[in-house]
Amino acid sequence: MDNFQPTTRNRVKRLHQRAHYDRETIYRILDAGFVCHVGYTIDDHPYVTATSYWRCDDQIYWHGSSASRMLRRIKQKVPVCINVSLIDGLVLARSGMHSSINYRSVMLFGKAAALNDDQEKLQALEAFSERITPGRWRELRPVKAQELKATTVLSMAIEEAVAKERNGPPNDDEEDYELDVWAGELPLRLVADPPVSDPRLKPGIATPSYLTDFDPEGQPKDR
């Protein structure tokens, strides 16, 4: 796959060995997450909102109520920054200075637009549902016209992008390796506990495989 061009915004200045501009790395990280943080400004003040997202081809999507302040602002095609950060562990060095966090992250810059076509909106919402719970979309009742109207779906082309990753053990000062202190990694990950049925669940409905097999980092199907 091709590379994104470093620009003044996405070029990593510090620890540049951790930076990646290739589409494969960036899409691998985007596809392993489902919650992003969206940055935007209103009256020159920054706002950061967490929201679920999904990727299809070279677009990133997110959605919400058409009444949402964040969505109403962003669909005016203002500059947006999206950050996806997956926390993989603590890095405990022999000094505070070299202690760190293992992570995978992506920053995207651009402007988003609202989908206006109902079929396009439905396809996007189906892709989101299938990313999180594959096979569930066809179990649900059809989306109502007024629900679709009350939902804004935004998409943004993935054009200005950078990934940063850190993994592996600490990098200590050479003389510190002699110290009598524990050092290494404490891996962290998001896990699912057993599903909790709704108190009003109809009797006789089995727990679906998209829950028993749930993997927060589950990859979307090939498209």
Add this chain to the structure above:
Amino acid sequence: MDNFQPTTRNRVKRLHQRAHYDRETIYRILDAGFVCHVGYTIDDHPYVTATSYWRCDDQIYWHGSSASRMLRRIKQKVPVCINVSLIDGLVLARSGMHSSINYRSVMLFGKAAALNDDQEKLQALEAFSERITPGRWRELRPVKAQELKATTVLSMAIEEAVAKERNGPPNDDEEDYELDVWAGELPLRLVADPPVSDPRLKPGIATPSYLTDFDPEGQPKDR
């Protein structure tokens, strides 16, 4: 504890039953996380950076290399938005419309300042280390003067703040409770896997209790 005053920025307009302005709720959520997303602007463009943070009293702190673009920008006392979002699970309703995410989140608005006093910086870094790995600070070698100089510690008063939470089962349309589809919650949480010793760990060093007892949501000690 007292309440924060809703303002044009922190007042929740949609689903306001999910909003909380009391210090107790806001501090409970802040103290359960350790990674935040910081929003700021450079040349009118929004940026979002993930970073670790900690709270002491009515201040939130974060830190990094003095060369960091984010820290150099923010210590100029520009407006900042901090978002802490903890993902607690998927909410699977009987329709896509009412499916959601259970979460705890806090948004803070303000301006940050760099700590200039070395003792203050050291105390702040110790508080951070003790938040994540209680008891480790005294095991580490002392921080060197040039390390302290190379580290910027920012603090921001927690003044304009709002928490939002969602928990519990889905809220479906009444007629949808008759549908033959699974509904409920899939709880999600961050867990630690067993620690991975550094390949160069000195023989005979036991795994410390701050790792075996590690809880990502571990509360800071009373202060």
